[in-house]
Amino acid sequence: MRLLSHVEASPEQMRILADTRPGFHLVRGAAGSGKTTTALLRLRQLCATRLNRRERLQQEEPVRVLVLTYNKTLQGYVAELARQQVSGSAGLVLRVATFSKWAVDMVGNGGLVDRVRTRPVIRSLASALPLPDDFIVDEVEYLMGRFRPEDIEEYLTARREGRGQAPRVDRALRKRLLTEVVSPYISHKEKCGWRDWNDVAIEAGRAGGQPVWDVVIVDEAQDFSANQVRTISAHVSGDHTTTFVMDATQRIYPRFFTWAEAGVQLTNAHVLRSNYRNTRQVAAFARGLVEGLPHEDDGALPDFLACDRDGPVPAVAVGRFGDQVHYAIRRLRNDIDLTSESVAFLHPKGGGWFDYLRQVLASEGIAWCELTRASGWPSGPESVALSTVHSAKGLEFDHVFMLGLNQQVTPHGDEEGDAMLDMLRRLLAMGVGRSRKTVTLGYKADDPSTLIDLLADGTYEEVRV
Structure with a gap:
């Protein structure tokens, strides 16, 4: 199966590649605008910049680079492309992984259960609520991924953007969801010794003694949860350059949050407007x-x-x-x-x-x-x-x-x-x-x-x- 063919950076992409400042950066654009290509070109540029500085300052520590994707299929694709961009670079540590794999490597997979196990429990707890089963499961995933456990009550008053206009979930329904579904679900997990993927994300964000990353690229970031973004932020170096690549129009999971509430202050936001892929x-x-x-x-x-x-x-x-x-x-x-x-x-x-x-x-x-x-x-x-x-x-x-x-x-x-x-x-x-x-x-x-x-x-x- 073919990979992306070699491409030269366009003037639009060159402006993004030239911005190597530390901090959080956002690259957004519609389908076909070259977001993944831009991310990989940016990966190569940032690695070269960091390696040159390492040599100039005669630093012993390697440049640590992390590329995160949402699912395994994209991870396999991006891994091949990323290694082509930075292969053979001495003094550089490159990790390409799904967020889930990266987080599990930090905190282990003991007691980890997937949606096949958790969704029937949520549906059972929500049986008395006047909402469709699948919608409730997604709503629970949305709110638990958006808020820290200690801040879960903020769901009652938060704006529910990105979740559609229907079914309507007013404050009374939100309260019932927290008391009749979320709290019992958390208790059920504790009783059974279960950990779901959101638990893993939160634990990984609090895991100490982990190496920090100098360059981070997050592809398809629109489908990462706020808790996952908080975890990424917890494991970057003091002068990191982290790039989120996304298009909210292609968001296919209930993940809406604002950058500010996830603790991310953007250094710059770049927009890709040309469509290189589609006719x-x-x-x-x-x-x-x-x-x-x-x-x-x-x-x-x-x-x-x-x-x-x-x-x-x-x-x-x-x-x-x-x-x-x-x-x-x-x-x-x-x-x-x-x-x-x-x-x-x-x-x-x-x-x-x-x-x-x-x-x-x-x-x-x-x-x-x-x-x-x-x-x-x-x-x-x-x-x-x-x-x-x-x-x-x-x-x-x-x-x-x-x-x-x-x-x-x-x-x-x-x-x-x-x-x-x-x-x-x-x-x-x-x-x-x-x-x-x-x-x-x-x-x-x-x-x-x-x-x-x-x-x-x-x-x-x-x-x-």
């Missing part, structure tokens, strides 16, 4: 999915006016799932060069939802690899990747297929401004934005996802298969 047609298609969502300060809409390339109009295949798959295979055979181009099949759920696709790819003799939760970037010759949309965050491919977009795989509430629908809109737009050349969506005519209705007229071609 004008792909960017226009993605923009229609998120246009009208609540604006967030660190977000940016996909901008087709900022693209410099044209390409085919995205296709939307309508028919039975098997027919969608065989349409995609014909595209692979007739329109795509698998010796030089990359292809991603993305799906909101993944796993067993890819079973039929795997069978067809195998019968056609088309090699593929799985990206979801992969801790290392695939090094084989495969040009076709299968992944959940979540795991594709930060990646890019020449061609993107998202088939089987039926209502069953995109459930949400019915109220205007529903938080789950807003999240799904961001998720689908993020998946579309992974494409450099073409996008193909697919759905069954008698069970379309409501997201299909949000596609902007004139931005795609419907194909009956």
